[in-house]
Amino acid sequence: MYRIIIIEDDKAMSDAMHRQIESWGHEVHCVKNFQNVLPEFTEFDPHLVLMDIVLPFFNGYHWCSEIRRISNIPIIFISSAADNMNIVMAMNMGGDDFIAKPFDLNVLMAKLQAVLRRTYDLQGKVPVLEHRGAMLNLNNTTLTFEGKSIDLTHNEFRILQTLMENRGKIVSRDTLMVRLWEVDSYVEENTLTVNIARLRKKLDAAGLSEFIKTKVGSGYMVE
Template identity: 75%
Template sequence: MHRILIVEDDMTMAELMKNQIEAWGNEVRYVRDFQDILSEFTDFNPHLILLDIMLPFYNGYYWCTEIRKISNIPIIFISSASDNMNIIMAMNMGGDDFISKPFDLNVLMAKIQAILRRTYDLGGKVPFLEYRGAILNLNDNTIIYEGNKAELTRNEFRILQTLMENKKKVVSRDTLMIRLWEIDSYVEENTLTVNITRLRKKLEGIGLIEFIKTKIGSGYIIE
């Protein structure tokens, strides 16, 4: 079963596509908040997106660019604006295919299945973690916030990954030490403190102020 996200402001069309895709055993969600599509994307973590071009607030090209900053999942543009210029723009912006409206739902399903088969048989998924607009890319050890990116060291990445996996929960220093031992034969306790300090500076550098908080005597938390 694959997760498909539909970004289409015509709710009748979105519902028709949803029903067709679900009939093939997939999990489908369509966007309702067109001001914050990226949050819906990260929350659902889909395998493929169906993306209209003409949308409220920001167009499909904008959202394709934002998604491409954090993921290489397949994006199929669906639009009645099917002149050559729009098709070329869609491909250049990072789209994988373009389907002109109106279209046959069976043709849409065939294209979706072909792309999913081609992509995931080759292991093309890029996983990530998201919280409060911060997106941790598990593929390249980077953190992105409001378009700003920071490269993380192996230790910094493992610490942040552990904290984001346990968001809103206090993670003890011992737990973090164990996670660091998984990638190093031995890590001194002072190493953890140094890495936490450096990580906080990198997060502040991209606008994430007080993202990691200290709970004295307990550990650290992302609230």
């Protein structure tokens, strides 16, 4: 169904994830050369990345940044360093989700499937959302304004999609968090704040200043 690349140097863990994901019908590749990950990434051409933070030679943040130069596919960080600083750092670097070690393989699959579903299962929706001249294409997850394309991570895309679908209405933080992660378990609110701030910075740089407005105590909206 989908191609998943695992960037994890603990062989026992990577093998366990490989078997679990493959049992769901996905194609899996475990990176072997941690000194130069990109050749394996580009050759495999994955739909999703599972990324450890602590790796030989260069850490997961480095490789996330390198992948973001050439691809916007979803990246899920997996790490035992699950403090707030690392979670926020992972989101800042372009990550789409964070799973703390140790984790149950069934939980891993639930999160992985949710990310794949919200990233690629866009059929049956209105193909384009428009506001203030900004065009959000739901088929290829791109945003264009005045002929220029604005790169978005998948979390940023989902935030913008939700706000534009509810144009003129206040969207609560809880609604956005449910839309992003599609799980009932608690998610650190800092991750949403970081994604909103990063999205606003990109919109401002493109000339879409104050595109997203904060309604104190209520949420966010586009008017």
